[in-house]
Amino acid sequence: MIVERNENTAELVGLSFGDGGLTYRKKTNRMRFQLCGSLKDDKEHYNKYIIPLFNKEVMFPIFKRKVGIIFNNRLRFYGISVESSKIVEELSNLGIPRGIKEELFIPEWIKFNKKYLTRFLRGFLDTDGCVSCQKNYSIKNNKLHTQIRIYLVSTSKNLMEEICQCLKLLNIKYIFYHSKVQANSKNNKDSYYVRVCGGVQVNKWFNIIGSNNPKHKTKYQIWKEFGFCPPHTSLEERKRILKREISPYLCYKAGVPERSNGHA
Numbered sequence: 001m002i003v004e005r006n007e008n009t010a011e012l013v014g015l016s017f018g019d020g021g022l023t024y025r026k027k028t029n030r031m032r033f034q035l036c037g038s039l040k041d042d043k044e045h046y047n048k049y050i051i052p053l054f055n056k057e058v059m060f061p062i063f064k065r066k067v068g069i070i071f072n073n074r075l076r077f078y079g080i081s082v083e084s085s086k087i088v089e090e091l092s093n094l095g096i097p098r099g100i101k102e103e104l105f106i107p108e109w110i111k112f113n114k115k116y117l118t119r120f121l122r123g124f125l126d127t128d129g130c131v132s133c134q135k136n137y138s139i140k141n142n143k144l145h146t147q148i149r150i151y152l153v154s155t156s157k158n159l160m161e162e163i164c165q166c167l168k169l170l171n172i173k174y175i176f177y178h179s180k181v182q183a184n185s186k187n188n189k190d191s192y193y194v195r196v197c198g199g200v201q202v203n204k205w206f207n208i209i210g211s212n213n214p215k216h217k218t219k220y221q222i223w224k225e226f227g228f229c230p231p232h233t234s235l236e237e238r239k240r241i242l243k244r245e246i247s248p249y250l251c252y253k254a255g256v257p258e259r260s261n262g263h264a
Contacts, residue, residue, distance in 0.1 A: 002061045003090040005109050009057050010116035011212075013094050013107065014123025015050065017159065019079070022088055022098045031088050031098065036079030037127065039071055041235060043078045045126065045213045054080060062086050104159040106166070117166055118209045124163070126213035128153055131202075131220055133229040143252055144228040148220070150196040150205055160192040172196060172204045199223075214239075222248060 003009060020035030035054075037046060051067060059067045059082070071078040092098060095107030110116040129152040133145035154160050160176065167174050178192045196205055202220070211217050218238035222229040225242070230251035233241070240246045 001090060001093050003058055003094065004061075005094065005116075006057075007115055007119045008053055009094055010110045010113075011119040011123040012054065012057060013096055013110060014120035014125075015127050016091075016096045016123075017101075017104055017120075017154075018124050018127025018129070020096075020127070021101055022091060022096055024099065025083065030083060031085075032081060032083035033087050033091055033096075034070070034079060034081045035127075036070065036077045039073070039076040039078040041215045042213070044235065045215070046078055046080070048214075049212045051080060058087070058090065062090060102156070104154070104156040106159070106162050111162070111166070114169075118170070121163065121166060121209045122211060125150065125152060125205075125209070126211055126216065129216070131211075131216040133219065133223055133231065145231055146223075146228040147197070148199060148202045148223045148229070150202055152194040153191055155189040155191055157190075157192050160194055163194055167194070167196070170204070170208055172208070173201050218242060 016033075016035060019037055020033065022031055022033050024030070025032055035050065037043075046069075051069070055066050059065060063084075063086075067080045067082055069079070070081045088098065095105075095110065097104065106117075106120065110120050129150060131148070131150055134147045134149065135145055136142050136147050152160070152163060157178070164174060164176050173196070175195045175197065176193070177195070178190050180190050181188055196202055206220055211220070215235050218235060219229050222238055222241055226248050228248070229238075230248050233251055237246070237251070241248050
């Protein structure tokens with residue numbers, strides 16, 4: 001095999017378990033690899049981190065060229081795509097499953113190596129997770145969103161149970177729960193969640209596992225610096241807050257809803 005099993009490719013597997021995969025192309029029935037995120041929120045993450053990483057570890061060793069970029073302004077997605085039998089063989093060897101993702105399993109070469117495991121978890125957070133802050137409703141008249149949390153979500157029960165075991169090994173406390181599919185939902189599968197709550201545990205996550213996605217990192221950095229992070233802010237607004245160009249308190253004067261949905 002040309003593509004090496006290392007910390008970088010372990011993170012690529014985590015990214016792929018979130019927002020990527022090897023899928024069959026309609027009509028041609030040929031298989032391709034795609035990894036896509038939000039055009040608005042994830043483009044910087046792709047341009048500055050994912051694309052250079054994928055080029056270094058996969059594209060240059062196999063093809064001696066850069067990966068193709070795909071985006072859609074109407075559907076608001078942005079990412080990478082490559083179609084080749086070589087890519088299928090190499091990525092399958094890393095543990096990225098072929099076809100529609102059903103039950104997922106962390107590859108053995110990742111699961112039993114702490115360095116690889118932390119990078120896998122980082123990649124998974126950066127695609128299928130979020131960082132948010134909520135209000136502490138036990139404090140009367142509290143308007144600030146001080147309670148920081150990390151959420152991971154998947155329709156694969158096995159994957160989320162394996163992630164729970166990994167967090168135990170890393171001594172990070174969590175809550176595991178699932179949400180049954182709604183009768184009128186387009187998704188016909190239950191969703192499984194892992195939630196890491198509170199400053200102590202979230203600090204552990206960022207110290208041990210971390211994140212390379214600016215939309216997550218800026219929320220954590222603002223919470224770390226100010227003790228809270230206002231919801232419904234854009235990435236650019238959070239960057240300006242960190243540069244001290246605007247005050248996070250002004251976000252509340254602009255009209256923050258009384259209750260966040262927990263995934264802001």
